[in-house]
Amino acid sequence: MQEALVIFTPSGKRGRFALGTPVLTAARQLGVDLDSVCGGRGICSKCQITPGYGDFSKHGVTVAEGALSEWNAVEQRYKDKRGLIDGRRLGCQAQVMGDVVIDVPPESQVHRQVVRKAASSRTVTMDPATRLYLVEVAEPDMHEPSGDFERLGRALRTQWDIPQITAGLEVMRKLQPELRKGKWQVTVALHKDHIAGPHRVLDIWPGLYEGGLYGLAIDLGSTTIAAHLCDLRTGAVVASAGIMNPQIRFGEDLMSRVSYAMMNPGGDVEMTRTVREGMNALIDTTASEAQVSPREIVEAVIVCNPVMHHLLLGIDPVELGQAPFALATSDSLSLDARELDLTALNPSARAYLLPCIAGHVGADAAAVALSESPETSDDLVLVVDVGTNAEILLGDKRRVLACSSPTGPAFEGAQISSGQRAAPGAIERIEINPDTKEPRFRVIGCELWSDEQGFLDATEATGITGICGSGIIEAVAEMRMAGLVDPSGLIGSAEQTGTWRSQPEGRTHAYLVHDASATGGPRITVTQGDIRAIQLAKSALYAGARLLMDEIGTDHVDRVVLAGAFGAHISPKHAMVLGMIPDAHLDRVTSAGNAAGTGARIALCSVAARAGIEATVQRIHKVETAIEPRFQEHFVNANALPHAVDLFPELSKIVTLPKVSFNKGGGDGDGGRRRRRRA
């Protein structure tokens, strides 16, 4: 029997095959990643390849014309009907007729790599839990009776090496009509759990199914719920949407929801129903935007903090409100989405919840860990996901620590006098001239600064309505840098600061950022109370990070990653001026965007990533801030605002205010202590 050498690129895998061997067969035998839904029947076109002709000296072969069999009728029919890029062949039709080099383009790879984001070299290899398989099922035979489902199982075993299948009653109900409609050829969506057990048939279509297959990555936050609809074949996000978590009416922050459950019998059930309804509404919106039908959405990966985790599952979160903060369950969960009443998906859709790390460090923190993988970092990285609670990870290859810190909602613009959520009209950037003490700012929805021409026209529609979380951080930091605020956090009077914008308010002062009250608009100020709220929040965040640093025995981190939708908008410089995060070189402070959502997407695209993060979470060392005396100590010491003076020399110009003690932890605080220690 004559043989020829076949070399696949980009894998470089090679082998000798009998003349006449289909390229797809050769690829399979070599373990080359070449897609096929129809199993080589020439109908799905997923196995497209590009043969190379000519001299391939680096591979040591010269490929002659005729190295593959001639273009055939099946390929022509496919090309006429759907189109085929010139030079492409169908791997199941083209046969090896001589030595050949065959390129597998990315879209023909099942396990293609998806670059996660430009700023990162991290790639995710597509390996979703749910895939499509075309299969020919034997017809029933009265003399050898067996169920249609059992024959489907047999066909998947022989044609696709799927050892065992199972299915819910929804699929059982469809099975017989679809098999007959497809004349015993059907496409099934099979879901494999990454742990063990049989593959689960999630849906079935007659013949070759050419519709879509999607999954949802859901980031279920206390305040907002965000969903990304991903194509399970390519990993591409086809639609994203977010809504306010409708549970907000039971309490702004997590602990007020836990209290609601404690104080109101049945309150947890009410909150569970509410969040599930909200998720269904969000899913509807996302799917409509992408014109994807519910039936096409077969999976959801959900990340959330422990309280949302329990409320979503229908578990009373009361234990999470008191020491020892015991989770009902911490491991990952793989369940039918309908158990969570997620009716806006395929009725057989599966839901996967990432594991929780601890009672205060949830599946969202696990998702951040999955996205940022500190456990693979060569240098010591601090990952901070800022929300109503901050989840903090610190570690490197050798070990990873985690904790959660109760920052409260100030960073999200709540409990701030002129605060508001990040929405058009909110001030998101602010600069204060250290000499004139005059502010300039930008609002969400407008590219112009407030002192640029056309700003008022451009913001006429939205108005200038308040300050959002990233705005308040910049405002406080800028006030500090402009000498309007002293290290203890006190706003100076007009005399002390030299600007009329410092205006008395009660027994303290407020800094006037913007005043539209003459035309009936808002008067936007940063009050002494706002400074205090930000001080509390940043102290909590800083103290959590310090606690982990103590645990690891370091007073220095190599780099800082700011995660969270909010983290994406914080200016690293201002964060460091405020003392939100430990000092690091400014260029080593990066934003990871919504890392929790990214982690959810990674878990959606890869079952290996699910197994990986489950193993990682087992190894993460959890530190409980609530009972750690040093946390209180760090918290109190971190209250002042003198950080980063070394990095920002202009801070040395800060006026010294008369000492007015409002907090025994004030004074020169932690920053001073740390500078001393380093000296």
Place this chain on the structure above:
Amino acid sequence: MQEALVIFTPSGKRGRFALGTPVLTAARQLGVDLDSVCGGRGICSKCQITPGYGDFSKHGVTVAEGALSEWNAVEQRYKDKRGLIDGRRLGCQAQVMGDVVIDVPPESQVHRQVVRKAASSRTVTMDPATRLYLVEVAEPDMHEPSGDFERLGRALRTQWDIPQITAGLEVMRKLQPELRKGKWQVTVALHKDHIAGPHRVLDIWPGLYEGGLYGLAIDLGSTTIAAHLCDLRTGAVVASAGIMNPQIRFGEDLMSRVSYAMMNPGGDVEMTRTVREGMNALIDTTASEAQVSPREIVEAVIVCNPVMHHLLLGIDPVELGQAPFALATSDSLSLDARELDLTALNPSARAYLLPCIAGHVGADAAAVALSESPETSDDLVLVVDVGTNAEILLGDKRRVLACSSPTGPAFEGAQISSGQRAAPGAIERIEINPDTKEPRFRVIGCELWSDEQGFLDATEATGITGICGSGIIEAVAEMRMAGLVDPSGLIGSAEQTGTWRSQPEGRTHAYLVHDASATGGPRITVTQGDIRAIQLAKSALYAGARLLMDEIGTDHVDRVVLAGAFGAHISPKHAMVLGMIPDAHLDRVTSAGNAAGTGARIALCSVAARAGIEATVQRIHKVETAIEPRFQEHFVNANALPHAVDLFPELSKIVTLPKVSFNKGGGDGDGGRRRRRRA
């Protein structure tokens, strides 16, 4: 270290143990079947044992007083509180102090044997899928955070060798309060699937749970649904109840229900809802009768024919109404009972459906096979389960064949002029004096025969309302034996038969059994149409049996087992006179009662039995009567009533009627053929 010999009875297991070893520990190390729910904590009292003292020459030991440690405070407390039979000890408290013989009474055996029925030597070893375990769970630790559920899993692993657990959200919801109520000691009901996978927590109670644990064996027939509530610890049936299948309003027999589904869009959904509602009502009734709460019922095993199987699962049965009679699924199913909307059980209860053998031979036939185990029989046994369809099994150790035969509802008293279901007032036994041609009969609900004194008084309450299935069989057979009916099935006139009870009815005759019309009561007759209906039914049954005999190559069976509620009431002699079943010695024809229900009970009590019947069903050879030309041939030939003349010499006195052809298959028919063949 000093050791002593410990011998357990009845197992005979023996071993040497260090003095001071608790008896329970010794038993476990030897693999002796000694129960314990609390794991040796002295609180469940399941490990009671009886030490023997004195000379045990057959074991070669003499047991001295003091061979066990002294009666202790734990035992005394238990005895005071609950009572303990004299001589009994708690195996977890009593320690080995010298050579000893220890008897494990049946109620202390987990895997005790349950004698199935007096008439059979068949025993079932208790090995239910669901068992109780008392477990001590570690308290949560903030420094080593883990979920309560994960700690429960760890406790079950270390304390009970349960490798892995899972649970639904219902249990997750209860977990935290119950653990705290029980001060970290809880009893869990764990369900193991007999195939693979983790144990499933079905329920959880604080501390030692002392309530009951029950399962339901449900025989879901086309006409009636019967439920037996079984204690999962002892196997005892604590309540039984039955109702009419409420689907009856969609059609009396299976095919009319399949037609209903075909003719009415959504008809299958309607029938599914109806049967599930019916089952819930039945479960309620059964549980109330036994004063068992729904929460205590953690399992249901369901047996049914294929059409009911599909309708229960919510699968349109249309394919079962036409060749090739393809089942949607044939394997056994283990699922959450709530998937079947069985809400009258524990919310986490599991349901197990036995496998179907073929499109016409369902899980009920599998249950009969499990009950009667023809696959272990030394002699060739014919098992006939008579209902609207007859399921027929024929086989022995070497092979087992199965088929289903469409007998129609005549055997159940339907489509019979004076027919009725088996209920008080129905004639169930009948004798006709061959000389006087006068009948005497008994009705359900009365022990007296109709010619005995006090009969009329005794039946005054119920009346004499009609003839039930077993009654009509006896009536036709007795009429044949009394010479009122000729071999072709024709009822003779008064002149031909010599009795005024043979009365003209249209162009044929009817035999008057009972006439209460003078007092406004019914006039009960057996009409020519009734004889024809019984002939059709019995021919179908006989033809099915013959077909299997042909397949095996025999014209003789060693024994016959009549199964089914109806089978329990048929007189073997009359069945043979009618030619319902192939000839066999009368004493080799036995009744198995409701064998399908018994099979369901066995599967409920033993996971090994589930695995066993699944394997058996794979090996059973199915014969499809609907397409087998020989079935039609046998059916036509079996129409006549001359069977068993050899066995019942009085049949030779039968008058010969003038030949009136009403059916080309009539005449001397099969009986004659068979007699000739044997000659």
